[in-house]
Amino acid sequence: MHVPDGFLDAPTSLATAAIAAAGVGLALRGARRELSDATAPLAGLVAVFVFATQMLNFPVGAGTSGHLLGGALAAVLVGPFTATLCLTVVLLIQGLAFADGGLTALGTNITLMGLVGVWVGYAVFRAARAVLPRRTSSVPLAAAIGAFVSVPAAALAFSVLFAIGGQAPIEFSTLAATMIGWHTLIGLGEATITFLAVASIAATRPDLVYGARDLVASTHDLEVRTGALA
Amino acid sequence: MTTTSRQRISTRTLVLVGLAVSLVLAGIISFYASGHPDGLEFVAHKLGFADSAGSHVSDGSPVAGYGVQGVHNARLSGGLAGVLGVVLVGAVMYALTRLLRRRSSH
Numbered sequence: 001m002h003v004p005d006g007f008l009d010a011p012t013s014l015a016t017a018a019i020a021a022a023g024v025g026l027a028l029r030g031a032r033r034e035l036s037d038a039t040a041p042l043a044g045l046v047a048v049f050v051f052a053t054q055m056l057n058f059p060v061g062a063g064t065s066g067h068l069l070g071g072a073l074a075a076v077l078v079g080p081f082t083a084t085l086c087l088t089v090v091l092l093i094q095g096l097a098f099a100d101g102g103l104t105a106l107g108t109n110i111t112l113m114g115l116v117g118v119w120v121g122y123a124v125f126r127a128a129r130a131v132l133p134r135r136t137s138s139v140p141l142a143a144a145i146g147a148f149v150s151v152p153a154a155a156l157a158f159s160v161l162f163a164i165g166g167q168a169p170i171e172f173s174t175l176a177a178t179m180i181g182w183h184t185l186i187g188l189g190e191a192t193i194t195f196l197a198v199a200s201i202a203a204t205r206p207d208l209v210y211g212a213r214d215l216v217a218s219t220h221d222l223e224v225r226t227g228a229l230a
Numbered sequence: 231m232t233t234t235s236r237q238r239i240s241t242r243t244l245v246l247v248g249l250a251v252s253l254v255l256a257g258i259i260s261f262y263a264s265g266h267p268d269g270l271e272f273v274a275h276k277l278g279f280a281d282s283a284g285s286h287v288s289d290g291s292p293v294a295g296y297g298v299q300g301v302h303n304a305r306l307s308g309g310l311a312g313v314l315g316v317v318l319v320g321a322v323m324y325a326l327t328r329l330l331r332r333r334s335s336h
Contacts, residue, residue: 001268001269001270002268002270003270004283004284004286005283005284005285005286005287006282006283006284007274007279007282007283028330031327031330032330032331035327035330035331037331038241040327040328040331041241041242041245041324042241042244042245043323043327044245044320044323044324044327045244045245045248045249045252045320047319047320047322047323048248048249048252048316048319048320048323049248049251049252049255051252051256051315051316051319052251052252052253052255052256052260052312052315052316053252053255055255055256055260055263055296055312055315056255056259056260056263057263057264057265057266057268058263058264059264059266060269063266063267063272064266064267064268064269064272065263065264065265065266065267065268065269066268066269067263067268082327085323085326086323089319089322089323089326090319092322093315093318093319093322094315095288096288096291097288097291097293097294097314097315097318098288098291098293098294098295098296098311098315099286099288099289099291099294099295100295100296102283102284102286103286103287103288155269155270158270162279166279166282167279167282168277168278168279168282170277170278170279174277175273175277178273178276178277179269179270179273182269182272182273183269185269186268186269201244204238204239204244205238205239205241205244207238208241208244
């Protein structure tokens with residue numbers, strides 16, 4: 001999903017850079033509310049895990065592969081604002097050190113994976129949580145559903161950007177259909193990895209899972225709530 | 231479902247185990263990752279806009295393309311690059327969260 005330099009024209013790349021800068025700015029403010037002494041180390045771990053897992057391209061048939069985007073996974077574990085920061089750090093290191101994802105396309109990639117991937121994934125997760133039974137075991141399932149939807153959503157967002165500023169005359173409907181088709185398959189891998197990762201942390205430390213906070217009545221939470229009321 | 235009564239591992243243990251898993255994934259398992267183009271690259275080739283990709287300004291980076299320049303063993307080169315990436319991402323994210331928490335406490 002990493003967009004290289006040259007796919008999009010300069011005005012579109014500048015526009016996505018502005019969108020990414022605004023989004024990351026908001027995330028820097030929002031993440032302060034999400035991060036606590038207990039959850040901050042998890043944010044570092046999530047960024048590291050997303051980087052490592054993005055190296056693991058899995059085959060999806062016909063000579064194509066896909067890798068985790070990690071937006072929904074990160075949002076469910078550490079909160080959506082912090083997740084945007086995790087993805088931004090991963091994309092920054094990938095672009096600067098590993099030449100993966102263009103530098104003029106950094107704003108585009110942050111927009112696609114750090115904003116669309118994270119926030120669509122998180123919104124679908126919340127919607128799924130609202131429908132599923134209120135118990136901890138629903139959390140990994142809802143996360144997987146959010147992860148599944150987030151990948152074709154990012155693919156659609158790329159297609160829209162390409163229709164606006166793509167450097168080749170490709171029919172929007174053809175591009176969108178092809179992108180969404182392949183990325184729906186990749187979304188199945190995204191859902192599987194997200195389910196396993198969220199399930200393993202929810203099984204050991206559900207109190208650390210941002211998307212399960214309302215289900216865990218730990219003493220720490222009670223203290224925080226009492227403090228908020230006082 | 232009570233979670234408070236369950237035997238829990240410490241945050242420290244959880245993070246260390248997660249870090250170890252990430253190092254194994256990036257340092258060892260990544261060698262076995264599919265070498266096929268990813269969804270976007272594949273579609274770009276199929277629809278004929280792959281050529282519009284320019285060369286990368288970071289192509290001269292010693293770890294460009296997830297390999298360490300000068301290390302010829304593919305397994306070692308990719309593995310070292312993966313471990314370096316894990317360390318870099320972890321360090322930057324850790325520094326960022328520390329900064330955000332310090333500012334918010336004032």
